[in-house]
Amino acid sequence: MSRIGLSGLCHESGTQAPGAGAQAKPVLKRTSLRGLPGLDLFLVRLLLCCALGAWAASPALGGALVLLEAEQFAQLGGWVVDQQFMDEMGSPYLLAHGLGEPVRDAETTAQFPAPGNYRVWVRTRDWVAPWKAPGAPGRFKVLVDGKPLGTTFGTEGAEWHWQDGGTVKVGQEAKVALHDLTGFEGRCDAIVFASDSAFRPPNDRVALAAFRRQALGLPAAPEDGGKYDLVVVGGGIAGTCAALAAARLGLRVALLQDRPVLGGNSSSEVRVWLNGGINLPPYPRIGDIVAELEPRPRPHPGTLPLADSEDDQRRLALVRSEKNITLLLEQRVNGVESADGAVRAVVTQHIRTARRLRLSARWFADCTGDAAVGALAGADFDMTRQQHMGPSNLWNVQDAGRPEPFPKCECEDTNAVNMAFAATTGAAPFPRCSWAVDLRDKNFPGRQRAGSWEAKEPLSKLGVWYWESGFDRDPITEVERVRDLNFRAMYGAWDTLKNVDKLYPNYKLSWAAYIAGKRESRRLLGEVVLTGDSFRTNQVFPDACFPCTWTIDLHTPDPAFDKGQEGAEFISKASFGKYPAPYWAPYRCLYSRNISNLFMAGRDISVTHEALGPVRVMRTCGCMGEVVGMAAALCRQHDCNPRGVYELHLDELKGLMSRGVGCQTPKVVP
Numbered sequence: 211m212s213r214i215g216l217s218g219l220c221h222e223s224g225t226q227a228p229g230a231g232a233q234a235k236p237v238l239k240r241t242s243l244r245g246l247p248g249l250d251l252f253l254v255r256l257l258l259c260c261a262l263g264a265w266a267a268s269p270a271l272g273g274a275l276v277l278l279e280a281e282q283f284a285q286l287g288g289w290v291v292d293q294q295f296m297d298e299m300g301s302p303y304l305l306a307h308g309l310g311e312p313v314r315d316a317e318t319t320a321q322f323p324a325p326g327n328y329r330v331w332v333r334t335r336d337w338v339a340p341w342k343a344p345g346a347p348g349r350f351k352v353l354v355d356g357k358p359l360g361t362t363f364g365t366e367g368a369e370w371h372w373q374d375g376g377t378v379k380v381g382q383e384a385k386v387a388l389h390d391l392t393g394f395e396g397r398c399d400a401i402v403f404a405s406d407s408a409f410r411p412p413n414d415r416v417a418l419a420a421f422r423r424q425a426l427g428l429p430a431a432p433e434d435g436g437k438y439d440l441v442v443v444g445g446g447i448a449g450t451c452a453a454l455a456a457a458r459l460g461l462r463v464a465l466l467q468d469r470p471v472l473g474g475n476s477s478s479e480v481r482v483w484l485n486g487g488i489n490l491p492p493y494p495r496i497g498d499i500v501a502e503l504e505p506r507p508r509p510h511p512g513t514l515p516l517a518d519s520e521d522d523q524r525r526l527a528l529v530r531s532e533k534n535i536t537l538l539l540e541q542r543v544n545g546v547e548s549a550d551g552a553v554r555a556v557v558t559q560h561i562r563t564a565r566r567l568r569l570s571a572r573w574f575a576d577c578t579g580d581a582a583v584g585a586l587a588g589a590d591f592d593m594t595r596q597q598h599m600g601p602s603n604l605w606n607v608q609d610a611g612r613p614e615p616f617p618k619c620e621c622e623d624t625n626a627v628n629m630a631f632a633a634t635t636g637a638a639p640f641p642r643c644s645w646a647v648d649l650r651d652k653n654f655p656g657r658q659r660a661g662s663w664e665a666k667e668p669l670s671k672l673g674v675w676y677w678e679s680g681f682d683r684d685p686i687t688e689v690e691r692v693r694d695l696n697f698r699a700m701y702g703a704w705d706t707l708k709n710v711d712k713l714y715p716n717y718k719l720s721w722a723a724y725i726a727g728k729r730e731s732r733r734l735l736g737e738v739v740l741t742g743d744s745f746r747t748n749q750v751f752p753d754a755c756f757p758c759t760w761t762i763d764l765h766t767p768d769p770a771f772d773k774g775q776e777g778a779e780f781i782s783k784a785s786f787g788k789y790p791a792p793y794w795a796p797y798r799c800l801y802s803r804n805i806s807n808l809f810m811a812g813r814d815i816s817v818t819h820e821a822l823g824p825v826r827v828m829r830t831c832g833c834m835g836e837v838v839g840m841a842a843a844l845c846r847q848h849d850c851n852p853r854g855v856y857e858l859h860l861d862e863l864k865g866l867m868s869r870g871v872g873c874q875t876p877k878v879v880p
């Protein structure tokens with residue numbers, strides 16, 4: 211039986227070379243859908259298109275339409291591309307992540323099929339409305355040929371929707387700009403100009419996706435992205451190690467990553483440091499690739515930017531130097547084709563151009579952290595719904611009179627931190643944030659209350675790992691809300707320190723991750739599901755293959771700070787369960803029990819919530835990736851599936867584990 215799991219919808223076709231999507235420069239997409247008789251017919255056709263899996267002829271519309279996708283603007287200015295929630299809300303969008311300082315305008319040029327009056331619709335939302343918080347901080351204007359439309363956007367609606375921008379008169383061409391008013395996380399998905407003032411762009415997810423594809427002139431089926439031995443989805447430490455290991459063993463590998471950098475949580479965009487032991491007996495070569503990705507292990511660099519940015523470049527260079535790897539950056543996998551209990555192909559969407567590619571392979575590795583491929587393919591998975599670990603958005607502050615040099619980001623559109631502010635020796639005022647979490651009468655780490663542990667080096671307590679939320683929220687469908695709660699907590703804390711406690715007059719928010727650092731979501735189920743007891747009792751497996759040294763590190767809301775924040779806690783407390791380390795975990799956690807050709811590595815492997823505690827640290831995830839790459843090579847050599855490696859070729863896997871696939875001399879990292 212075949213099955214198609216798509217979080218988007220219709221397929222597209224075409225002849226673009228696989229690498230082209232990754233290299234594509236932002237292009238203004240403009241479309242006129244002329245002569246539609248009415249919206250209802252339009253939607254019927256859109257839905258028909260979805261049912262048939264292809265777009266028919268251009269429908270006859272009663273007017274002209276121009277769709278501008280914000281992420282396709284020619285210049286992004288200070289806005290950043292946020293793709294994290296596109297499976298839920300329908301598209302990557304632009305975010306004005308200015309930490310309270312309005313960001314530079316994003317600009318593009320729109321071509322119109324005919325001069326005249328157009329009704330404008332802007333897809334946006336008031337991001338604090340879910341909390342019924344006042345003030346609509348994400349306000350922005352749309353400028354057409356330098357003139358602002360009357361509407362201020364981002365001021366209404368908790369949900370993504372089309373906000374009415376009134377009517378504007380344009381010529382054949384117009385300059386369109388997004389003008390941020392606040393620097394407080396305003397967001398714009400797209401703009402529609404409609405000559406028919408009665409036209410309403412669709413809000414329904416399915417109809418909206420078809421509308422976009424039609425309006426952008428994209429083919430109905432995905433373009434051919436090539437055929438590979440192994441497709442690795444997710445370019446965190448786990449996925450990068452899996453791709454490198456398999457490529458060095460001769461496999462033709464595609465590595466797909468939805469950001470412009472590799473490293474996942476350890477990239478300069480999230481800035482988590484690597485932990486976990488590598489190069490340990492009896493397999494001291496396991497971890498060699500991890501060591502190549504991190505030649506200078508650092509204990510706690512905190513949120514300092516420079517080294518992380520260097521690591522981004524090193525990882526990209528290392529992967530690009532491997533001739534067997536096709537690296538596709540800014541590609542989000544949101545579709546899977548499967549048949550007879552196996553994945554046949556993945557469909558990926560470029561986060562700027564929206565072009566889609568279909569990549570087929572014999573084996574796949576889900577290294578997305580969220581088990582995105584497995585979930586689309588119908589793989590068995592587990593997910594803790596309540597009291598799980600949540601995401602963090604790390605942040606820091608600095609003396610505005612002594613700014614640090616900023617790293618050059620790999621993304622060409624903007625720098626990673628989006629805040630090249632001018633040095634000043636004067637005061638750095640910060641506005642009141644009535645819409646943020648109200649912390650005026652609350653304690654929080656970094657607030658100096660007499661006698662509390664927070665009083666020592668208070669600035670170092672701000673924005674670190676325990677600023678974590680979303681413990682009871684769905685880590686897939688509610689993650690935008692969770693990320694936004696992290697923002698509200700950060701802004702509330704800084705407002706309190708600056709404007710209530712009257713501290714740090716020369717300091718300002720320096721950096722904050724807008725990419726959420728996730729800890730826990732779906733865990734794919736393999737033939738062994740590792741538990742906390744496996745660690746505590748030192749359960750021995752014949753297929754032991756990657757070393758775990760981190761404690762059973764689990765986070766829950768910190769009772770010292772949760773009063774008044776029940777259900778929306780944002781400070782965590784860790785417990786550190788002990789076991790005899792190193793503990794070698796089994797290979798059978800690294801492949802799906804019901805999708806025959808699906809490997810996994812990273813935090814989405816086959817463990818319980820408790821066993822996620824020790825396995826999730828990144829050097830350990832990298833070791834899993836190395837083993838997956840080796841096992842994939844054996845799959846090809848013996849024309850078998852991951853299970854076959856366990857059943858028939860385990861000794862050969864152990865042989866590869868003994869030899870390793872790294873280029874460095876072994877070393878021990880505690």
Ligand SMILES: Cc1cc2nc3c(=O)[nH]c(=O)nc-3n(C[C@H](O)[C@H](O)[C@H](O)COP(=O)(O)OP(=O)(O)OC[C@H]3O[C@@H](n4cnc5c(N)ncnc54)[C@H](O)[C@@H]3O)c2cc1C
Nearest residue numbers: 444446448468474475485543578579602727812813827828
């Ligand atoms: C604040 C914080 C502190 C932590 N502290 C530590 C620590 O001290 N040491 C340590 O080692 N670990 C730490 N961790 C845990 C660790 O960061 C994660 O467990 C680890 O990053 C998991 O690695 P991964 O490769 O599985 O996933 P990730 O690092 O999440 O990487 C997965 C990548 O896949 C991409 N992706 C996701 N979906 C798709 C898709 N559909 N298509 C294409 N690409 C996709 C993502 O953008 C991401 O870049 C911490 C985590 C957080 C959040």
